Amino acid sequence: xxGPVRKRETHIASEQRRRQHIKDGxxxxxxxxxxxxxxxxxxxxxxVAILQRSIEYIKELVAEQNDLEQQIRAEGKTVPMDxxxxxxxxx
Numbered sequence: 393x394x395g396p397v398r399k400r401e402t403h404i405a406s407e408q409r410r411r412q413h414i415k416d417g418x419x420x421x422x423x424x425x426x427x428x429x430x431x432x433x434x435x436x437x438x439x440v441a442i443l444q445r446s447i448e449y450i451k452e453l454v455a456e457q458n459d460l461e462q463q464i465r466a467e468g469k470t471v472p473m474d475x476x477x478x479x480x481x482x483x
Contacts, residue, residue: 418442425449 422442426449427435461471 421446 418439422437422445425442425445427445429435464471
């Protein structure tokens with residue numbers, strides 16, 4: 393009987409580690425985002441809120457990159473080939 397009990401304990405421990413990794417990932421992601429409220433990156437936020445803000449932030453970065461590329465082109469300079477214009481719809 394030790395076999396099934398040990399297998400279950402191993403599975404539980406593995407699942408707890410998996411959940412902790414997910415929790416740590418969301419915490420790190422939240423710390424990288426610009427939050428416009430008083431709580432800042434340390435406030436408790438739902439995973440959904442973190443993902444939604446991440447999408448908004450990525451769209452902001454893509455728009456900023458596109459603007460900078462347009463400014464470079466307007467000055468008659470060449471934008472490196474590895475930076476393609478982004479439409480932001482795939483995020």
